[in-house]
Amino acid sequence: MSERIVVVGAGMAAGRLAQELPGVTLLGDEWHPPYNRILLSAVLEGTHSPEALALATPDRADLRLGARVVEIHCEEREVELADRSRVPYDRLVLATGSIPTLPPIRGLVRMDGRLHEKVHAFRTLDDCRRLSAAVPHARNAVVVGGGLLGLQVARALSVRGLATEVVEGGEHLLRSQVGPRAGAILARDLERLGTTIYTGARAVRLDDRGLRLDNGYTLETDLVVLTAGGRPSTALARRAGLDVRRGIVVDHHLRTSDAHIHAIGDCAQRGAQVTGFVPPAWEQAGLLARHLGGEDIAYDGARTVARLRATDLDVAVLGDPERAEGQVVEVSNPIAGSHRKLVVRDGVIVAATLVGDLSRIGLITQHYDRATVLGPHEPGDLLMGDRPAAAGTVSLPDDAEVCACAGVTAGRIRACSSLEDVRSSTRATTGCGGCADAVRSLLAARSLEGTPS
Numbered sequence: 189m190s191e192r193i194v195v196v197g198a199g200m201a202a203g204r205l206a207q208e209l210p211g212v213t214l215l216g217d218e219w220h221p222p223y224n225r226i227l228l229s230a231v232l233e234g235t236h237s238p239e240a241l242a243l244a245t246p247d248r249a250d251l252r253l254g255a256r257v258v259e260i261h262c263e264e265r266e267v268e269l270a271d272r273s274r275v276p277y278d279r280l281v282l283a284t285g286s287i288p289t290l291p292p293i294r295g296l297v298r299m300d301g302r303l304h305e306k307v308h309a310f311r312t313l314d315d316c317r318r319l320s321a322a323v324p325h326a327r328n329a330v331v332v333g334g335g336l337l338g339l340q341v342a343r344a345l346s347v348r349g350l351a352t353e354v355v356e357g358g359e360h361l362l363r364s365q366v367g368p369r370a371g372a373i374l375a376r377d378l379e380r381l382g383t384t385i386y387t388g389a390r391a392v393r394l395d396d397r398g399l400r401l402d403n404g405y406t407l408e409t410d411l412v413v414l415t416a417g418g419r420p421s422t423a424l425a426r427r428a429g430l431d432v433r434r435g436i437v438v439d440h441h442l443r444t445s446d447a448h449i450h451a452i453g454d455c456a457q458r459g460a461q462v463t464g465f466v467p468p469a470w471e472q473a474g475l476l477a478r479h480l481g482g483e484d485i486a487y488d489g490a491r492t493v494a495r496l497r498a499t500d501l502d503v504a505v506l507g508d509p510e511r512a513e514g515q516v517v518e519v520s521n522p523i524a525g526s527h528r529k530l531v532v533r534d535g536v537i538v539a540a541t542l543v544g545d546l547s548r549i550g551l552i553t554q555h556y557d558r559a560t561v562l563g564p565h566e567p568g569d570l571l572m573g574d575r576p577a578a579a580g581t582v583s584l585p586d587d588a589e590v591c592a593c594a595g596v597t598a599g600r601i602r603a604c605s606s607l608e609d610v611r612s613s614t615r616a617t618t619g620c621g622g623c624a625d626a627v628r629s630l631l632a633a634r635s636l637e638g639t640p641s
């Protein structure tokens with residue numbers, strides 16, 4: 189009899205695992221099959237329908253929705269659901285994601301433990317629908333947190349016509365991923381839409397007069413959206429006695445301290461690293477599928493590549509550009525809204541930030557991955573020239589990565605016959621969608637090559 193593989197969570201990592209291992213059981217507490225969380229702000233903005241977010245789930249997967257796991261019984265190898273029923277497993281995979289952090293603002297939570305009626309979280313499709321339904325009845329909104337989620341939500345609300353204000357405790361936007369110059373370009377971009385940004389300010393109290401900040405301002409508002417970050421969802425693992433630090437600790441087989449239990453995605457921690465982005469979550473899901481299929485794997489932690497996505501806003505971060513040691517080569521063009529930065533050590537790119545203009549992302553990622561030793565002029569040359577997004581893509585070598593979310597190379601794209609073929613056989617373009625232009629150019633160049641002259 190084949191092994192019973194049960195997954196707790198039916199989010200982006202679980203969905204990817206099910207695509208690779210079609211016979212698994214997914215227990216998800218949301219009422220929706222796996223969907224693309226990255227595009228929630230596009231639903232809020234109105235450019236995508238909720239249906240367009242669905243991720244393909246094989247018919248053979250046993251998908252149980254509204255199924256919240258409340259306990260893991262390690263000895264019996266069973267999980268217990270909220271309705272007290274039990275599901276047995278041979279291998280359990282924890283893919284419980286992360287939970288939003290509640291900032292310390294007085295008045296946010298009511299006496300009955302529920303959020304104040306003006307306050308919204310933004311993690312799930314249901315959160316998105318609730319917020320979207322409230323927009324037509326509101327004139328203004330405050331977004332608490334100027335990170336990735338905050339930028340996406342503020343953009344969507346501004347486009348929907350609300351006077352939107354962002355409150356960020358740090359000195360600039362997206363401060364966990366980018367430096368002050370890139371932060372300023374992102375701010376200018378939002379301000380063009382009419383958004384007001386308060387940096388270096390914290391919201392401290394919500395009352396009848398509005399949201400009070402620690403700098404003395406009170407922002408009158410109809411809606412407050414919480415986007416102040418998240419932390420790995422570990423309560424279940426902790427109660428089961430698994431080794432948990434910030435995330436659920438896993439080894440090079442993505443296995444927890446219990447040999448029958450694995451963890452992937454936002455909830456997992458390998459070494460000192462917890463991730464929080466789709467590319468590593470999908471990389472881990474792909475590797476674990478191979479491992480559960482009988483292959484040996486050695487996962488040493490994610491190559492940190494993050495593509496952040498909102499309409500007209502493209503950001504890519506390789507490694508940790510704000511903390512990596514090395515010489516910094518930087519080009520900022522606030523007029524065009526682009527910023528590019530490389531951190532180079534001994535001729536090798538050890539980190540990079542690209543905001544606005546991602547035309548060189550393929551080449552830069554390739555040098556970063558291969559640790560290519562560059563000549564003295566090459567880092568500068570790599571950053572020059574605002575080009576259309578897909579320029580330079582056509583000449584990429586076959587092993588250069590084009591889709592960071594699904595880890596797909598130019599060669600694999602060239603081997604496909606159409607965009608549909610690319611989507612179904614490689615899953616490129618189905619994550620953040622940031623590679624779509626590059627994929628189209630590669631396909632176009634391929635069909636031109638195939639056209640007899």
Ligand SMILES: Cc1cc2nc3c(=O)[nH]c(=O)nc-3n(C[C@H](O)[C@H](O)[C@H](O)COP(=O)(O)OP(=O)(O)OC[C@H]3O[C@@H](n4cnc5c(N)ncnc54)[C@H](O)[C@@H]3O)c2cc1C
Pocket residue numbers: 196197198199200201202215216217218225226227228229255256257258283284285286310311312336337340421424452453454455464465466467469494495496497498620
């Ligand atoms: C609005 C938004 C925008 C984002 N934008 C980007 C972006 O541009 N780029 C990027 O790389 N990343 C982005 N992210 C982060 C990205 O979505 C996550 O890294 C990714 O979803 C991680 O996948 P996961 O499966 O680990 O977690 P999730 O996709 O969060 O799935 C976890 C699932 O497990 C369920 N669950 C938890 N506990 C239980 C339980 N006890 N029983 C049953 N089910 C349970 C949760 O409800 C959830 O459905 C964004 C996230 C959000 C919320």
